Amino acid sequence: MQVIGLTPYLVVASTLFCLGVFCVLTRRNSIGILIGVELMLNAANVNIVAFSRYVGDPVGGQIFAILVILLAASEAVIFLGLLMAVYQRFDTIEVDKVSLLKDEVPGDDAHERA
Amino acid sequence: MRASLLNLDYLLPEWIVCGTILVLILSYLLGTTDRRRLADLSVLGLVTALFFSVVTFFEPAVVGRVSIGNGLLQVDPFSQLFKILFLVSTLAAVLYSAGSVEIHGKRWMEFNCFLLGVTSGMMFLASSMNLMMVYLSFEMMSLSSYVLAGYTRGDPRSTEAGYKYVLFGAVSSGVMLFGLSLMYGLLGTLDMGLMAQRTALAQFPDLHLLLLPLTLVFVGLGYKIAFFPFHYWAPDVYEGSPTPVTAFFSVGTKAAGLALLLRLLLGTLSLDQTQAIPWAGDLLAFLAAMTMTVGNLAALNQANIKRMLAYSAIAHAGYMLMGVAVLNVAGAEAVLFYLFAYMFTNLGAFTVVVALFNLYQSEQVDELTGMGKLFPLASVCMAICLFSLTGLPPTAGFIGKFYVFAAVIQKGYFVLALVGAINTAISLFYYMRIMKAFYFREPKAEMLAAGPMPCGYNVLIASLTVPVLIFGICWSRLYEYCSTSISSLIAH
Numbered sequence: 001m002q003v004i005g006l007t008p009y010l011v012v013a014s015t016l017f018c019l020g021v022f023c024v025l026t027r028r029n030s031i032g033i034l035i036g037v038e039l040m041l042n043a044a045n046v047n048i049v050a051f052s053r054y055v056g057d058p059v060g061g062q063i064f065a066i067l068v069i070l071l072a073a074s075e076a077v078i079f080l081g082l083l084m085a086v087y088q089r090f091d092t093i094e095v096d097k098v099s100l101l102k103d104e105v106p107g108d109d110a111h112e113r114a
Numbered sequence: 115m116r117a118s119l120l121n122l123d124y125l126l127p128e129w130i131v132c133g134t135i136l137v138l139i140l141s142y143l144l145g146t147t148d149r150r151r152l153a154d155l156s157v158l159g160l161v162t163a164l165f166f167s168v169v170t171f172f173e174p175a176v177v178g179r180v181s182i183g184n185g186l187l188q189v190d191p192f193s194q195l196f197k198i199l200f201l202v203s204t205l206a207a208v209l210y211s212a213g214s215v216e217i218h219g220k221r222w223m224e225f226n227c228f229l230l231g232v233t234s235g236m237m238f239l240a241s242s243m244n245l246m247m248v249y250l251s252f253e254m255m256s257l258s259s260y261v262l263a264g265y266t267r268g269d270p271r272s273t274e275a276g277y278k279y280v281l282f283g284a285v286s287s288g289v290m291l292f293g294l295s296l297m298y299g300l301l302g303t304l305d306m307g308l309m310a311q312r313t314a315l316a317q318f319p320d321l322h323l324l325l326l327p328l329t330l331v332f333v334g335l336g337y338k339i340a341f342f343p344f345h346y347w348a349p350d351v352y353e354g355s356p357t358p359v360t361a362f363f364s365v366g367t368k369a370a371g372l373a374l375l376l377r378l379l380l381g382t383l384s385l386d387q388t389q390a391i392p393w394a395g396d397l398l399a400f401l402a403a404m405t406m407t408v409g410n411l412a413a414l415n416q417a418n419i420k421r422m423l424a425y426s427a428i429a430h431a432g433y434m435l436m437g438v439a440v441l442n443v444a445g446a447e448a449v450l451f452y453l454f455a456y457m458f459t460n461l462g463a464f465t466v467v468v469a470l471f472n473l474y475q476s477e478q479v480d481e482l483t484g485m486g487k488l489f490p491l492a493s494v495c496m497a498i499c500l501f502s503l504t505g506l507p508p509t510a511g512f513i514g515k516f517y518v519f520a521a522v523i524q525k526g527y528f529v530l531a532l533v534g535a536i537n538t539a540i541s542l543f544y545y546m547r548i549m550k551a552f553y554f555r556e557p558k559a560e561m562l563a564a565g566p567m568p569c570g571y572n573v574l575i576a577s578l579t580v581p582v583l584i585f586g587i588c589w590s591r592l593y594e595y596c597s598t599s600i601s602s603l604i605a606h
Contacts, residue, residue, distance in 0.1 A: 017292050024285050033281060040288030044295040051299035060304045064246040068291065071253045075287075078260050079280050086277045089270040095281065100271050101350040103412070103421075 009050035017043035030086075030093040034079050041072045121182045124170060124189040125241075127163040127197055131234045134159030135227050142223045149222050153212035156226050160208065160233075164201040167194050171595070179602060181243070185305050188243040192381075192599040195450065196240035196373045199457055203365040204233040206461045209574055210358035210468045215475070216266055217356055225265055229362070231258035236370040245294045245304045248374065252290070252334075255370055256283050259363065263355040275354025282337060282347040290334025296327035306382045313383050321391060324383075328391075331378065338371035341435060342405040345428045349412070352424030357471055360420055361464035364427040365457045372434060372453065376446055379438065381603045389441050395525075398439035403533040406432025410540045418477050419467055422544055423460070426503060429541060430456055436534055437518045440525045443600055448517035450596040455502065455510035455585060462578035463499040466492050469571040473564040479548060484557025489567050493552050495579040500545040502582045505538050510585035517593070 016039055023036030045065050052061020083093055090098050122129075134156055146152060170176050171194040179190040207229055211217050217225050235254030242248040260283060264276020300323055301309045313321070336344040352360045389395065409429030416422035434456075437449035469492060470482055486493040502511030515538065522531045585592055 013295075020288065030277075030281070034284070037284045037288045040285075041291060044288070044291040047292070047295035048298060051295065051302075054299070055302040057303065060246065061298070064249075064298075064304065067246060067250060071250070071257075074257060075253065075280075075284055078257050079284060082260065082264050082273070082276045082280050085264060085267065085273045089273050098274050098277060100274055101278075101354050103349070103416070 006050055006054045009046060013043045013046040013050070015043075016040075016046065028094050028096055030079075030083055030095060033095065034076060034083075037079075038072060038076070041068060044068065121180050121189075124176065124180050124182060125187070126170070127167045127201070128234055128237050128241075130159055130163040130166065131201075131230055131237065134163075135230045135234075138223055138227055138230075147220075147223075149212060152223055152226065153208060156208050156230065157205065159230075160201055160205045164198065164205070167197040167201060170194050171198070177598070177602060181307075182241075185307055186244045186247050187238065187241040188307070189241055190599075190602040191595075192377070192603040193241040193373075195595060195599040196369060197237045199369050199453065200233055200236045200240070200366055203362055203369070203457055203461060204229060206465070206574070206578065207358050207362035207366075209570070210361060210465065211356070213472065213568060213570060214356065214358050214468060215472050216269075217358070218266075218268075221265075225262070228258045228262050228265075232262065232362075232366065236366060236373075239370050240373045242374075242377075243306045245298055245306070248306075249291060249294060252374070253287065255367065256287060256338075259359075259367060262359045263351055263363075265359065266356050269354075271354040272356060273354075275351045278347055278354075279351045282344075286334045286337035286344065290331050293327040293330025293332075293334070296330065297324070300324060300327065306377070309382050325391060325394075328378070332375075335371045335375050336401075339368050339375070339431050339435075340405075340428050341401055341431055342408050342428075345405065345408065345431075348428055349421050349424045352427070353418060353421045353477075357420060357464065357468045357477075360424070361461055361468065364423065364464070365460055368427070368431060368434075369453055369457070372438075372449065375438060376449070376600075377603060379441065380443075380446055380600070385442065385604065395439055395441050398435060398441070399527055399530045402432050402435035402439050403530055404432075405429070405435055406534065406537045408432075410537050410544075413544045414540070416544070417479060419479050419482070419548065420477050422479070422548075423463065423467070426541065426544070427460065429537065430460075430503070432537070433515065433518055433534065436522055436530060439530070440521045440527070442521070442525065443604065444524060445518075445521040446600045446603075447593065447596045448514070448521045450599060451517050451589070451593055452514035454592060454596075455514035455582070458578055458581045458585070459499045459502040459509070459511055462495060462575060462582060463503065465571060465575045465578060466496045466499075469567055469575070472571075473567065474561060479551050481558065481561075483551045483555035484561065485551075486553040488557055488561065491572055492567055492575050495575045496552065497549060498579050498582055500549060502586070504542050504545050508583065508586040510582045510589065513586055513589045 020036045020039030024033050027033050045068050048061050048065045052058055086098055087093055171191055176189055177191055179188055181188050232255050235251050238251035242251055260276055260280040263279040264273050266272035298304055301312055340348040406429045409425045413422050413425035434449050434452055437445040502509035505511045505515035519531055
């Protein structure tokens, strides 16, 4: 059986990471951004597992990977929880439309209008 | 160095904080719903943890660095000093929130648990010596703080603050994790102590490769500390969050980010090597200059006092980054001292903001006029804190700025020092705007109706302002402690 080296893993991971960043930067929908973040976290995870095999540190790297999965899940929970609250208040989950808080100069009555 | 799995007793402050969370939940379930009784419990826990952090700071074994859990954590004077800082700011936040009208009484217990959760995350972060532990404690801190920002369910602005915080926070922690994974691959270990040995022995052919992972990690940290260009979330989140939480974020999370940044730059890479990375110092100096300029200029025109202090917090992150950019021991010591001065000062200023909000439900500078007449003690303390934030003698802020500028000039970054000086002058304008409203304008008629300031707030304000003056007059002991901490951090 042919052994796959480190490089393909790194290529996949970097591609995933770039896709994640692209997704975060272009999506206006909050769920889209969450998916982008998940892509980034999983890219890091592919890296970690590949490196753990490569440097001969199977235990540390794999525990780290499992931990990352766990933390990604809890982050998603909090993200979605806050998103629910946002939807109840603002009736939208588009990032641009949630903007009560912004700079205002003295004398401007923007905060009263909001 | 004592290395063993069983040095768990050195983590006593962390255990106490975690235990306090459990005690709070249990006593709530057993029927203690009174906010004051629960506040007593958590204050008791925090003070005990603070006591043990101070005790361990002086313990000889700790000065020699104690490794815990096969190198996962390390207790040294550096970590203990930061734990003292975290615990003091949490204590202030608990006391703020105990009397705050913004946080609903029925859900105060949960609020407090989240607050203590953030604290325990920050405390573990200060001790982390393993990338896995770094990420775990970083997330422990972040996840709870997202909830805290969006805690006031009835206020859409708070919800928006929490939403913005988690949005930017999730992205930056993803970027940071990718950086950590690359660091793991390049140095072949998760253990930061081993990393230090590997980089010091120069087995590693090309340090330039480390530039990419370090930059990615810096994005995550820069977000937490609110550096330019990762600062744009801070004003919105600080304005929308409940005021006790804002005070806590502006000190605690910044300090936690700086703890990790200093440990990475000084503890994991050796100093010679950090300095050898091309452009690292110059880039940091540029970011420092931009951070304080952006913060100060934006603060000039703010009508909302919380937002103004948020921009001021960004500017102060810039001053601290100035000390980091020097990349030597003197700079790092100055940053630690500055952080302590900033903590007392900023918490003191925020106490006044919290207390006034409780009385008037107002955060607008123009509405809080004539406070000097109505609340003489609080206003005097506010004045001292604002002087200290500007950096005027005889306050701790002045000494902190003095050390930072001394380190910068010694290193030869004259332009940076000049930018810093100009920024200090700019900051005087908006701090004095608050003073003007407090002292040189008459109180509005409807303001006279509110009752006196609760005695607890007066005590809190005074006890946070007194250290500002004390450390402005006799600072040498505190500076000595900062030196001890930094020398324990430097990779040997």
